[in-house]
Amino acid sequence: MAERSWSFSKAFRSIFSGPELITDETWDDLETALITADFGPDVAESILEEIRAEVERHRVTEVKEMRRMLRDAIEERLAAYDPTLRLSERPAVILVVGVNGVGKTTTIGKFANYLRAFDKKILVGAADTFRAAAVEQLATWAERAGVDIVKPQQQGQDPASVAFQTVQRAIDEGYEIVIIDTAGRLQTKGGLMDELGKVRRVVEKLAPVSEVLLVLDATTGQNGLAQAEAFIEHAGVTGLVLTKLDGSAKGGFVLAVQQTTGLPIKLVGQGEGISDLTGFTPHVFAQQLVG
Numbered sequence: 001m002a003e004r005s006w007s008f009s010k011a012f013r014s015i016f017s018g019p020e021l022i023t024d025e026t027w028d029d030l031e032t033a034l035i036t037a038d039f040g041p042d043v044a045e046s047i048l049e050e051i052r053a054e055v056e057r058h059r060v061t062e063v064k065e066m067r068r069m070l071r072d073a074i075e076e077r078l079a080a081y082d083p084t085l086r087l088s089e090r091p092a093v094i095l096v097v098g099v100n101g102v103g104k105t106t107t108i109g110k111f112a113n114y115l116r117a118f119d120k121k122i123l124v125g126a127a128d129t130f131r132a133a134a135v136e137q138l139a140t141w142a143e144r145a146g147v148d149i150v151k152p153q154q155q156g157q158d159p160a161s162v163a164f165q166t167v168q169r170a171i172d173e174g175y176e177i178v179i180i181d182t183a184g185r186l187q188t189k190g191g192l193m194d195e196l197g198k199v200r201r202v203v204e205k206l207a208p209v210s211e212v213l214l215v216l217d218a219t220t221g222q223n224g225l226a227q228a229e230a231f232i233e234h235a236g237v238t239g240l241v242l243t244k245l246d247g248s249a250k251g252g253f254v255l256a257v258q259q260t261t262g263l264p265i266k267l268v269g270q271g272e273g274i275s276d277l278t279g280f281t282p283h284v285f286a287q288q289l290v291g
């Protein structure tokens with residue numbers, strides 16, 4: 001399996017290339033590796049305790065066994081959240097929210113491309129009318145992904161009306177999945193949340209909202225989470241998308257973010273290319289993380 005930059009198997013390599021038997025130093029190294037990878041002190045502590053107990057119970061002496069236990073402990077915690085996207089409605093409407101620059105537009109392009117592989121007819125809506133460039137950027141991604149787009153008729157058009165027109169067209173023309181881009185910044189947080197609420201209410205006149213995906217930049221760690229708090233509190237978020245994991249050495253954030261928000265990660269972005277987005281599979285992720 002290809003090594004990822006966020007993989008902390010690098011930190012582990014020193015443990016595994018050292019003595020094959022578990023020593024005090026192994027425990028110190030493990031703790032350091034967990035903290036360095038941004039698991040957060042609570043998660044790191046609970047994983048360490050669990051592994052210590054298991055090592056004692058089964059009288060484990062080999063580092064190799066400890067690695068397997070670590071992988072299992074992480075997988076079990078990741079799998080406590082359901083990563084399944086709910087897309088069975090027709091049309092299935094997905095709102096994509098998050099602060100500016102986290103990778104919303106890029107994610108929509110990659111996501112549209114990903115869904116097209118399942119032969120779905122997809123329409124994207126450019127309801128981030130706050131910035132003209134945002135509309136053009138989304139249009140470029142839609143073209144790359146080979147999907148259709150609904151754009152505002154004039155700059156600054158009410159985002160809710162663009163969202164409404166998008167869903168209306170999807171119903172009229174038989175699109176199966178609708179992905180709507182929203183603004184990440186307004187003058188005030190309250191204004192932004194009001195705008196998102198309006199987008200939602202207007203869409204729901206036509207179709208239920210299947211998913212509200214909050215995009216988070218993995219390189220910003222806990223800081224990014226604080227910035228996204230208003231969305232978590234007010235936007236009815238159903239799942240998270242973690243972007244820029246390729247640029248992050250902090251894979252443990254993945255687990256920390258689920259535990260802190262109580263929300264499942266549903267998609268993971270690992271690059272700027274159109275195919276650099278995948279679903280989230282706890283088993284695969286734990287494997288990549290631990291090596």
Ligand SMILES: Nc1nc2c(ncn2[C@@H]2O[C@H](COP(=O)(O)OP(=O)(O)OP(=O)(O)O)[C@@H](O)[C@H]2O)c(=O)[nH]1
Binds near residue numbers: 102184
């Ligand atoms: N390395 C890497 N870069 C990414 C990833 N996702 C997005 N980016 C980059 O992050 C930058 C911002 O992405 P955008 O999609 O414009 O972010 P946005 O949230 O839509 O930003 P606004 O349109 O300003 O609201 C771009 O340069 C993207 O190429 C990722 O998974 N990995």
